[in-house]
Amino acid sequence: MYPEFKDPYWSLLAQVKRPSRYSGSEWAVNLKKAESERANADVKLSAGLLSSERRSQMLLFCLAFPDVYEIGMSYYGFQLLENLLNNLPNVLSDRVYCPWTDMETLLRKSSLPLVSVENKIPLNLFDAIGFTLQHELSYTNILTMLDLSCIPVRSSDRNSKDPLIIGGGVGAFVPGIISPFFDILCFGDGEEMLPELCSCIIETKGEKREARLDACSKIPGVYVPSIGLNTGVKVKRVFSYCMPPVPDSLIVPSASIVHDRAVVELFRGCSRGCRFCQAGMVTRPVRERKVEEVVEGVNSLIAKTGWEEAGLLSLASCDYTGIKQVLETLSENADKRGRFKISLPSLRMDAFSVELAAGMESVKRGSLTFAPEAGTQRLRDVINKGIKDEDIESSLMFAFSKGWSRIKLYFMMGLPTETEEDLEGIVEIAGRALRIARAQKNKRAEVSVSVAGFVPKAHTPFQWERQNSITELREKGRLIKGKNRNRSVTMNYHSPEQTFLEGVFARGDIRLADALEFAWRDGARFDNWTETFDLDRWNRAFERAQVDTLQYTGERNLSENFSWDFIDMGVTKDFLLRERNSAHSEKYTPGCKTACSGCGLQEHGCNLRGQGMENNDNAAL
């Protein structure tokens, strides 16, 4: 009468924090597909048992996010990929997130395996598990998820019964650290690679693991760590020259998640070329979606999913050529259809962007966030941020005059060539913001400043730079906090310890794999969460693995061959080096739309080539 009470996971769900993370009461069109598969198979899919004939033709693919549901479910990439996979013939996709430590303990105590969210299939019954590598400090969670599914954590210990463990996303571009744990790494856009990879996995069913991996390794963009490289041949990053279509639907969670809204991508890539920014370098070239497609996409997804908010996604929304047109059309539609909000993350700190935001009624209530990144003009030129002091002044003036009273400012500390003057500049900008507010008789104005420790990332012009030590970052953080005399300005800085670990991994290689496993066996979990992070555990692991972390965070020799150099990113190392030298001579490089600086992608379908101009690119004038 009450089948749910026979569910062995029921007791566990009743004991953990936020059980809605695991229960999976979601709405999605493709849930219907799973239901019909269940009906066709005559056997309950939830038991992981399709009829053996059907099962042998099918690919069960589990997308795995190595963090909790609220964060993973906010990740747009999985919405795209699940939609793509479920539209492929003979593929059924599901998702899994990392159980929080309370659930992990209970699963181990009750000897129950980790199961997927929608169909509750134990992970080891899937044909393939695809992890997205979005953040270095979530890597230990990958081992937890494999281990809870009785899958050996190292590729070399797996056999033909085990699923193929696939990694993709930005973390795959620094493959060293994680390569022993993965069977397959994908360099590039999932839409481009997954269809071929899926057919290959289906076609080679029943064959030996080595043979299957060998077949996969022939696919463009695929790297199989156990096979390695043909000497001298680089693996090309695979990307499409145009935007993939807007997905026909999205999964709507019932539990509250971090970014709870329908999403449409405006464009991929970034034309600005900030020298610290990995995303801006590894997602080139800029590929824009047509205005009509964006508008249609938003309208259709809002109608289909029932979401009351739509987010326009990109690395810098105001750089989208048709941004004004999109926002105008959408706000008209929103009025007509009634009640849907538009959110526009990633605003630049210039008058053009603030004007855009001001035009959107729904944005006004919250706070406005800007990222000047550095406190002085000199340092902003070093990092190629392209925001002038006048931009900062005018956007603050405009923001306060348009009625915002809460402003958030993001900065970095420990940037190359940084001096005390640059740090004082951070405090100065925060103070100036408040003075501007007061001059406009805004008595309630608040400014909150968040300072992150700079982590030099692979595939960026700063990949050779030295990262500040924990001590340096802590001193700088304290200096900034100490200089702040204003009660309406709050200053926070990131944990220098976590920044340190992120830095070790960001330019890591295969020698770190042992340390990663040691730390995980010693209990490292959710290292990006302050409540679970423990530096001592990592120091023990590094010592045991005989790793000198300074080798990773220290300055790198310009002639060094990096472990990630075998990936042909499209952006050339020569360009990165040129940009590094420009940084040290404090020289600004204008955005791609203003002038092509020959990053390498001009050979690979980039057609910006200095045609037109960045929206409001004062800095280039």
Added chain:
Amino acid sequence: MPRYRIFYEKRGPACFIPHIVLPTVLTRAANRASHSKNEDCGLMPIIFQMTEGFSPHAKMSFASELPVGVVALMEPVDIWLTGNLSDSEFKAWSDNMPTGFKLNDFTEIPDGSPSLNKSCPVSEYLLKSSTADRMDSVREALFKIAENKFIDCRDEGEFIRFTVNNSVVALGAIVRELITENAVQGWHELRIVRVRVGAQQ
């Protein structure tokens, strides 16, 4: 502006979706049901009456809070719409609820009727222990609590069925007493169904 009482069920995975997000779950499903395709079939969009104020939201009124992890078969919620709700629109709404949720019935509430909580002050539950060997101590403890607090309490073999007045004793308090009485260690050792919420018969 018609007011409707809707009865929904929460089964399986939906039991772990907290009370606080139910308005969102309901409005999003109604939005989906109002999808243009349904308009082509002659269905009217379901539009809620909104509350006034700084952040307007759909006007709704729920029965006494259902704790997470409890199966519910017939939970009432009052909603205010801008137009009438037909059987087919109601069905489309139910079909668009997330996994584990279903809308079972609806009825229009005449103007001036008392509030949901006033007209539905009583809850009927089924309760059992997760393991058969603890059932005796659970039964004994529950009947002891029932003596002066419950409207009704009877042993039905697998489950104990009991009826309480929501304002006299909440489910949370009953479970806390079962824990104090050492009958169980926590919620996870109980299996509870809220059969219905309504008027005392």
